[in-house]
Amino acid sequence: MGAEHLPTTEFEIEDLGQSIGAPGGPAEDPTMVQLLDADGVLREDPTYSPLLADLDAGALRGLYRDMFIVRRFDVEATALQRQGQLALWPPLQGQEAAQIGSGRAFQPQDYVFPTYREHGVALARGLDLSNLLRQFRGISSGGWDPREHNFHLYTLVLAAQTLHAVGYAMGIQRDQADAVTIAYFGDGASSEGDVHESMVFAASNQAPVVFFCQNNQWAISVPSEVQSRIPLANRASGYGFPGIRVDGNDVLAVRAVTEWALRHARTGRGPVLIEAFTYRMSAHTTADDPTKYRLAAEEDSWKRKDPLRRMEKYLRAQGLADDAFFDDLKDEGDAFAKQIRAAVLAMEGPEFEASFNAVYADPHPLVAEELAWFKQYESGFADLDGGTEANAGEGR
Structure with missing residues (x-):
């Protein structure tokens, strides 16, 4: 069993062998944290490998399952939009490791401030994913109670959630609570003034906040190198707190780096910026056509670094998962997608008032x-x- 297990929308994931390093990617940046390479080979790191000691065989399979399920969810949501059941949809394909790896590092009391693409983090926090689709169906301005899972409503205003996260973190600090806030944003949002202002306030107050930037290489049609000539993680030094660049397609490295950052913030040592270097394999939203602004060769190079394929290779090589596991997971994914579709079609709009x-x-x-x-x-x-x-x- 292999690539046929990975649900895709526009791309067929093929086993093309060795990873080709994109500009600034793991093959060219020795400072980037990577534990699991594109061939599924696990490396040891004195700082981050010990932070994975709590992951047993079941937890490792669980990381893969979460990535698989949220990709299947993404495929179904995209299909629903194409069929007129959703007004819009922002796919996450390619960013599953960044979201599941980080989402599985949080503690229940930590509070998450997402953008509009953190479907994997929502899954990790225990949300009913059908509720995510209420807003995109146009029948709700939110879809869930943020307090139930400490997962804030999706923020459609670019970068606004970074300020909210810092303000909440300052409140945590004053209440002397054992919690951290996490602000998700993309490479495009990193160019917004809100991000600069939030980092100034966070640094000045040593606020317990982790800034998690998913650098998926494209701010809609603007490539990341146009926005910044240096790795985005380097910006943290200008504010006086740590910045870490991690291979965002390596779910184990993301899990370890996020755990380190959360411990740093939780123990009163202030904020951390994580740059998860990943790739948006699909469109920015279903209203976008990425073939208009990026080359097929670029997409092909990132297909070889697919986060699900990487983790599957590792699980198989270590004898932690077999064909039966992947077959059962495919059936689970199909059943889950069917439930999501039924839930969306049953949604009714609210009263006018x-x-x-x-x-x-x-x-x-x-x-x-x-x-x-x-x-x-x-x-x-x-x-x-x-x-x-x-x-x-x-x-x-």
Whole structure:
């Protein structure tokens, strides 16, 4: 069994042998943390390998399962959008290791501030993934209670969540709570002023926050080298806190680096910036066409570093998983996708008044006035269908 286990949308993952290092990738950057290479060979690192000591065979298989399930979810969500069931969808294909590796390092009390693509982190935090689709179906401005799993609502405003994460972390600090906040953002968002401001505040206050940048190489159509001439992790030194660049397609390295960063922040030593060097294998969103701005050769070089293929090779080589495991997982993924589809098709839109009720926490006279106007306007259409039918009957 091999690549046929990996659900894909636009790309067929082929076993093409040795990884080709992209510019600034693991093959060219000796400072990048990598434990599991593209061939599934595990390396020892004196700093980070000990942080994986708690991962037994079941946990290692669990990391692969999570990556597989969230990719299958992503494939189904993309199909639902193409069929008109979702208004939009931001795929995560290729970034599964960055999200599952980091998400599985958190403790329950830690609070996550995602962007709009952290479907894998949501899975790791225990969310019902069908709730993620409520916002993209246009029937909710959120979809879940952030307090249930300490996983904030998706933030569509670029980089705004980094400021929220730092403010929350400063509150944790003042409450002397044993928790850390994690702010996810992309390489494109790293060029926003909000990220700079959040890092200034975090450094000045030694706030317990981990900045997790998923550098997927493209800010929609703008390549990362246009945004920064140095690795994004290097920016941390300008603020006076550690920056770590990790192979974002290596789920074990991401897990270890995130664990290190969380311990650093949790013990009062201040913020950490993690740059997970990965790749967006699909489109920025389903409204995007990546063939317009990037070359097939680039995509091919990253297919060889697919995070699921890498972990599968390791599990097989170590005798930790066999054909039966992967067959069962495929069946589980298909059943899960079927459940997701059924849940989406059963979703009904909220009552019209719900949009007005969510504007302010307490009743507001202006909102009440606007609601009354809309109700009056809507009432003008009450007999439209009946009137049209009557007129049609007279015409006969």
